[in-house]
Amino acid sequence: MSDPTDQDPSPKIVGAVANAVSILRSLAQASGPTGVNVIARDAGVSVSTCFNILRTLCGERLVDFDPETKTYVIGLGILELSLPLLGANQANLIRPELARLSGEHKCLICLWQITDGERIVLIDRVSTAKTVRVDMSDGSRLPTFVGAVGRCYAALSGLPRAELKARFDALQWQSPPTFEDYLRDVEQARSDGYAFDLGQLFKGLEIAASVVTDPSGKPRLGISGISIAGQLTRAQIEQLGAALRDSADFISESLFGVSIGLRQSERRVAAVGPARNARGGKAR
Secondary structure, three states: OOOHHHOOOOOOOOHHHHHHHHHHHHHHHOOOOEOHHHHHHHHOOOHHHHHHHHHHHHHOOOEEEEOOOOEEEEOOHHHHHHHHHOOOOHHHHHHHHHHHHHHHHOOEEEEEEEOOOOEEEEEEEEOOOOOOOOOOOOOOEEEOOOHHHHHHHHHHHOOOHHHHHHHHHOOOOOOOOOHHHHHHHHHHHHHHOOEEEEOOOOOOEEEEEEEEEOOOOOEEEEEEEEEEOOOOOHHHHHHHHHHHHHHHHHHHHHHHOOOOOOOHHHHHHHHHOOOOOOOOOOOO
């Protein structure tokens, strides 16, 4: 008999499992005990389907039911599933996502720790590419405002123009952009949730990046994709940027409790006020 993992790699979604996960996520985001009608609406399933799944989840102790109020909450059984992750290193938890990104987009994927001292520190990197590729050493340090990660960080900082200019003037680039170009890139990052550095921080390297935030909008981690100039088409670089943003949002939800589906632009509005209008266009 053939191994199912050797067959078509395209995912086949099992509806019942997907519905159960949606219900658990709805309960995890709820502010308190919740009735079946509200859960069904939030999870996007029918009330009858939701009720049957909830009953099954209760049987597995993943959900608790209060017969007096007819409401549900996340059950203690969830901890049994999450015990292997409790206390685990964040970088180890994120690494499978980095490997997926590297494999799909054929570039080096780097994970950066954003420090309170306005530095980013490389804490993990993954490259699954079999072609000539770039590499960086663990522990590499850069100022938070430089490069593609830096543009995303600046977009979340909420600094007035004069203060951002002072930070920019202290940065070192191999092929520095003008401040006006940098500022336009920051505005675009504020809108898109990702940014690019095309041969400016390091000549010959093209970088896309996004940042992981906590619920207040504070940047906690940076994720960048780095390739040698010309290895990826402009469209592929754009796709990489969007994929990094989506992964950053997922990690923000999973590690820092950011609300499911809340985009970085929405977290920025909550953290630093309404964003200014961003310029049109994409990677330049």
